[in-house]
Amino acid sequence: xxxxxxxxxxxxxxxxxxxxxxxxxxxxxxxxxxxxxxxxxxxxxxxxxxxxxxxxxxxxxxxxxxxxxxxxxxxxxxxxxxxxxxxxxxxxxxxxxxxxxxxxxxxxxxxxxxxxxxxxxxxxxxxxxxxxxxxxxxxxxxxxxxxxxxxxxxxxxxxxxxxxxxxxxxxxxxxxxxxxxxxxxxxxxxxxxxxxxxxxxxxxxxxxxxxxxxxx
Ligand code: BG6
Ligand code: MG
Numbered sequence: 001x002x003x004x005x006x007x008x009x010x011x012x013x014x015x016x017x018x019x020x021x022x023x024x025x026x027x028x029x030x031x032x033x034x035x036x037x038x039x040x041x042x043x044x045x046x047x048x049x050x051x052x053x054x055x056x057x058x059x060x061x062x063x064x065x066x067x068x069x070x071x072x073x074x075x076x077x078x079x080x081x082x083x084x085x086x087x088x089x090x091x092x093x094x095x096x097x098x099x100x101x102x103x104x105x106x107x108x109x110x111x112x113x114x115x116x117x118x119x120x121x122x123x124x125x126x127x128x129x130x131x132x133x134x135x136x137x138x139x140x141x142x143x144x145x146x147x148x149x150x151x152x153x154x155x156x157x158x159x160x161x162x163x164x165x166x167x168x169x170x171x172x173x174x175x176x177x178x179x180x181x182x183x184x185x186x187x188x189x190x191x192x193x194x195x196x197x198x199x200x201x202x203x204x205x206x207x208x209x210x211x212x213x214x215x216x
Contacts, residue, residue, distance in 0.1 A: 005216060007111060011171065011174050022083035024046075029076075087125040114137050
């Protein structure tokens with residue numbers, strides 16, 4: 001089959017592994033300690049955005065000074081890193097290692113585009129770091145999702161223009177980032193990803209050939 005698609009770029013949290021749940025539990029612990037109401041529904045607004053933007057959204061306009069903001073983010077990361085200690089290769093979401101291997105077999109270049117500063121650590125614990133040719137994380141660009149900058153940075157590293165790359169995302173901010181950058185987009189999971197070119201419950205419901213045939 002002929003296709004113009006040369007690269008796949010994956011979000012991490014909620015796409016490769018379910019660390020999205022760990023982010024929620026860590027923010028929830030902080031919110032409970034600070035007597036801030038924070039529900040799973042509230043957490044949907046934090047999906048995919050940076051650590052600082054997550055704090056802003058959790059605060060819902062409640063003012064705090066910069067020193068307190070930094071201290072609270074550090075506490076959240078301590079809680080989050082506690083959950084990271086439990087991650088093993090079994091924490092990859094269903095079908096993910098197989099899909100990555102299938103893509104490589106098909107000659108597709110593979111990138112990671114995650115807002116997280118913990119992305120490399122998570123990939124190492126999953127034993128998937130070597131599956132990626134380029135890793136873009138929370139240190140790679142200044143403007144985080146929904147800005148397209150991170151995906152553009154990763155695509156550049158893969159020597160692939162956006163219109164020949166597919167982004168896999170579980171967050172509205174990530175789909176917006178992909179579309180703003182001129183990428184093809186696959187939306188995964190139950191969040192608001194309906195603007196994507198293709199949607200599925202998870203990677204396990206896709207094959208590489210399905211994706212290529214829908215994006216070509
Ligand atoms: C994103 C997550 O991948 O990374 C967000 O979807 C998270 O929930 C963000 O806040 C930043 O992660 P970290 O590990 O740098 O705090
Ligand atoms: Mg995500």
